[in-house]
Amino acid sequence: MPRRQMRVTGAAEAPLRAALRALRTELDVPDAFPPAVLAEAEAAAKTPRLPGRDATDLPFFTIDPPGSTDLDQAMHLTRRADGGYRVHYAIADVAAFVAPGGAVDAEAHRRVLTLYFPDGRIPLHPPVISEGAASLLPGQTAPVLLWRIDLDAEGRRVATDVHRALVRSRARLDYAGVQQQLDAGTAEEPLALLREIGTLRERLEVERGGISLNVPEQEIVERDHGYELEYRAPRPADAWNAQISLLTGAAAADLMTAAGTGILRTLPTAPDGAVARLRRSAKALGIDWPHHVSYAALVRSLDPRDTRHAAFLQDCTTLLRGAGYTVFTDGKTPVPAVHAAVADEYTHCTAPLRRLVDRYAGELCVAAVAGEGPPEWVRAALPGLPQRMAEGSRRAGTVERECVDIVEAALLKDRVGEVFDAYVVDLHDRDPSIGTVHLEDPAVVARVEGGPRPLPLGERLRVRLTQADPGRAKALFAPA
Known part of the structure; x- marks a missing residue:
């Protein structure tokens, strides 16, 4: 789910840079990787564990912000003969490079998440892995967990498979370029289907009562020898791309619950007081919210290009508080099991280069499809993952809040x-x-x-x- 995003463009002023450096020190966030971690990562990048299956014939493509090099996901979309669709979704196989109990693994458990600052990021894994050998860069053959998800003509999931394979991405696309191709009608079918499948999945999200927040990104930009803070509205292509990830997270949750062992991303229903506070915010911003209109319906009616709507969408992220991870190992569906915003059982499994838990969720799904029990290193780590992820999320939240304060004060x-x-x-x-x-x-x-x-x-x-x-x-x- 989206976090409040902010980034610096242009030549940011010295006080802002200095304050962000001081914040890193104050929060004691990880900085350089220890020499032992770097040495192990260098060796692993040269000798990864490679799968036997080869899927390099599929012309995968990635969609990420411009300049991104830590590419977790690549996709290939096709039509099926029965009128449905087939989604091939390749997720970087971090376990091919990270030995359980090794130096890189221990450091990843210390870091938990990639941390994002307005002027850069602090990665979860050494760049030789996350931005090099494990990244799904164009023209590079890389090991992945390859998801194959079949959908019917309405976009409903009818079959799921995941296994290890080698893939090669053909193109690194960015959101603006994707939107331009889709709007102009110049996209080839594998990319053109992103709009078609994404729209169908959005309709199903509405049907089940789910909510996707199109939260604008805040940017501090240099203009006329000064600085301004603006909202950048997300594009439709951003949301369609997110639907592929949500589809995979829901498929992964189903595999794990069927196997009886897993870790779910859960979120309780927002308390009445939280929605009441948002109603006050809507009124203050001049947003009409009739009492008969649900929160979900209101959110979908908003235009993130409108400054008032953008501010309200930022406020809506408060309803995502309380999200966590729930482990189950006894074959019983955990309580709670559903993520309230997704309105379905769901897990994080599509960003293993940037989020620790995704590596474990991916391993559980591969084992479930193969009809095998989870690897022992996965089973041993599961009980402690919710607490570790909670601690990492709190640190990321603190970084986020403090960065917003610093940027606003600099402005x-x-x-x-x-x-x-x-x-x-x-x-x-x-x-x-x-x-x-x-x-x-x-x-x-x-x-x-x-x-x-x-x-x-x-x-x-x-x-x-x-x-x-x-x-x-x-x-x-x-x-x-």
Whole structure:
């Protein structure tokens, strides 16, 4: 599911860079890989465990942001003779390069997730693996877990298989280029089917009550010798690509529950209070939300290119809080088993270069299809994975929140004392003179306090910036 994204474009100013470096030190995030880890990774990159099956005849392609080199997934889409579809989805086989109990494995368990900063990332695995030998780069033969998922004419899953194989991607595509080809009608069928299959899967998501948030990415951009914070709306192709990953995660969950051993990504239904808070936010942003319209229906009606809608979609990510991992080994379906936003049983298995748990989920699925028990190293690690992933997710969440604060403060640091138009979208539980405001421009969400009276929840308010210093003081506003 989406996280709040932010990235720096252009030549970012020195205070911002310095604050981000200081944040890395303050949070004690992993930096360089230890020499033993690098040495083991170098050796593994030269001598991976290769599968016997060869699927290099399939012309796979990848879709990622421009410049990405840690490519977890490649796909090939075709029509079936009965009017349905076949999805071939190749997922990087990290286990081909990482020996259980080795130095690279231990370091991955320490890092848990790739961490994303506005000015770069801290990878889960050494680049010689994650951006080299294991990455599905075009023209490179690589070992993968190759999923074959058959769909009927309505996009419903009718058959699933996964096994190890060698593949070779033919093209590295980016989202903008994919959207351009699809809109122009120039895409060849394997890519053109992404729109067709993605749209069908979106309809099925609506049918089962699932929700995909098209959360805009926040960008700080250099313009006219200054900096602005903007939202970049996701493209339809982004969502269609995500549907292939969601399809695979649901197929993996079914394989594991049928086998009686696995790890699911779960999310409880949001409490009533959380939805009520979003209703207040919608009102504050001028978004019409009739009481007879469900949250899911409202979200699908929003346009992430609209600044007000973009701000609301950012707020909607609060309903994803409480997501976790649930392990089961006794053949009984765990409780809870369903991911509320997916509205189905679901697991993470498509990003093993960037997320630790995906390597284990992939191994469980390969074993289930083969009719075998899980490898012992997988079985031994399963009980501790939920806690390890929770710790890694908390660290990633802290990085995310602090980065947002730093970028917003960097953007506003020369505007202390200025007055902005804003909307009050939330109040402090015990002190209604403290709350949260969405600025109309720039795309900032920040704390407001210091007024003599309760804030007007859901109403427009002029606010004055009282502090903003990247790395020292978050952006803070007071009623003007």
